[in-house]
Amino acid sequence: MSEYAPEQGLETYLVGGHVRDQLLGRKPTDRDWVVVGSSAAEMLARGFKPVGKDFPVFLHPQSREEYALARGRDATGKLHTSPDITLKEDLARRDLSINAMAMDKDGRLIDPFHGQQDLAQGILRHLPAFTDDPLRILRLARLAAQLDFSIAEETRKLARSMVAKGSLQMLPPERIWQELHRALCSPSPRYFIEILRELGALEVILPEVDALFGIPQPEKYHPEIDTGLHLLMxxxxxxxxxxxPLVRFAVLVHDLGKAATPPRHWPSHRGHEALGVPLVGQLCRRLRIPGRYQKLARRASRYHLMVHLAFELKPNTLTKLLTNLDAWRSPEDFERFLIACQADAQGRKGLEEKPYPQADFLRRIYDLTKGISAKDIPDNFTGKQIGAGIQQLRCRKIAALKKQYHKI
Structure with missing residues (x-):
């Protein structure tokens, strides 16, 4: 006897990102369904499990895929569900043409807003309902970075006008971070930042990052000069x-302190590393960014310049650096930190492919010193003497390694 299919007899359609990605030949996302001509009572009677509070969405009792009742707008413009709402009405409330396509059970495409044509041309084009949710401005930039699509000029104008009217001001921080995180995982976080800046949204959601554009740097070290351009590189x-994404976020905020140095000293930015730490904290608290992201970002801000100068540092200073980075207890984060420093060093005009031996030097220091512990200290050492003894042994190892490097 075949297993009962709760969706049998329902008018269901695949919608959203799964359809879009399938047409693009990309690995599809989770499948979402819209149900036309049904009601919450019928869905419950068929065994679907309700989730969420804002509108009727149900989980399939077997596949756990989401099934949402079709929604439309009533005479007052409020969203509601009804068995009379058509598939086209439901698709019309979506943000972009490429997200307003559906497939029936036989794989036939329903495309009332020409999303397939925009897909073929690599264009993001809004639907009238785009203005329903200001988060769609960030999603627009994120999808552009994710898909490497351009944005239709009329959509750019609409997004700019929404930003100018203050639509982003009331967005919950968790939703902003969710889109920022997705953008950091995309093929081009740079494109995301560029689009937000062009739309005027960057200064609203990431003012500390936006402030870097137009800040000069010494041409000797930064041929690109502009700090904002350096960040993009x-x-x-x-x-x-x-x-x-942890490393990518750390790179995004590693130079925030350069906007806080006294303009009278520009293009020099002495002390920008320490000045950036509270700005990183400010940004992370505002957007409620997870602690592990904040920890790595703070370290990238505070210590990236010391890594660039690693060959010039004394053994004791190098030992303190690895201690401050918690390298011996958190080697994974130490490696992430080194990658962020390499990206900073190579994110300069004409220096993109320049080797970064400082990272390997610090990796060797870690490998040489990671095994040193209290067991290597004389038995008559107690308390602080043990810590000092470990520090001394590490310094000796580092001093010997530095001599090898000097001979190369």
Whole structure:
């Protein structure tokens, strides 16, 4: 006897990102369904489990896929569900044409707003309901970065006008972070930042990052000069080096302190590393960014310059650096930190492919010293003497390694 299918007899359609990605030949996302001509009572009677509070969404009792009742707008403009709402009405409330397509059970495409044509041309084009949710501005930028699509000019104008009217001001921080995180995982976080800046949204959601554009740097070390451009180039480099969003976020905020140095000292930014730490904290608290992201970002801000100067540092200073980075207890985060520093060093005009031996030097220091512990200290040492003894042994190892490097 075949297993009962709760969806049998329902008018259901695949919708959203799954349809879009399938047409693009990309690995599809989770499948979402819209149900036309049904009601909450019928869905419950068929065994579907309700989730959420804002509108009727149900989980399939077997596949756990989401099934949402079709929604439309009543005479007052309020969203509601009804068995009379058509598939086209439901699709019309979506944000972009490429997200307003559906497939029936036989794989036939329903495309009332020409999303397939926009897919073929690589264009993001809004639907009238785009203005329903200001988060769609961030999603627009994120999808552009994710798909490498351009944005229709009329959609750019609409997004700019929404930003100018203050629509982003009341967005919950968790929703902003969710889109930022997805953008950091995309093929081009740089493009995301560029689009937000062009739309005027960057200064609203990431003012500390927006402030970097137009800040000069010494041409000797930064041929690109502009700090904002350096940031974009560093994002390009870290995207090539790792897919890890923790590292990419650390690179995004590593130079915030350069906007806080006294303008009278520009293009020099002495002390920008320490000045950036509270700005990183400010940004992370405002957007309620997870602690592990904040921890790595703070370290990247505070210590990236010391890594660039690693060959010039004394053994004791290098030992303190690895201690401050918690390298011996958190080697994974130490490696993430080194990748962020490499992206910073190579995110400069004409220096993109320049080797970064400082990272390997610090990796060797870690390998040489990671096994040193209290067991290597004389038995008559107690208390602080043990810590000092471990520090001394580490310094000796590092001093010997530095001599090898000087001979090369």
């Amino acid at each position: 560093a994002l390009d480099r870290v995207t090539l080096l790792t897919e890890d």
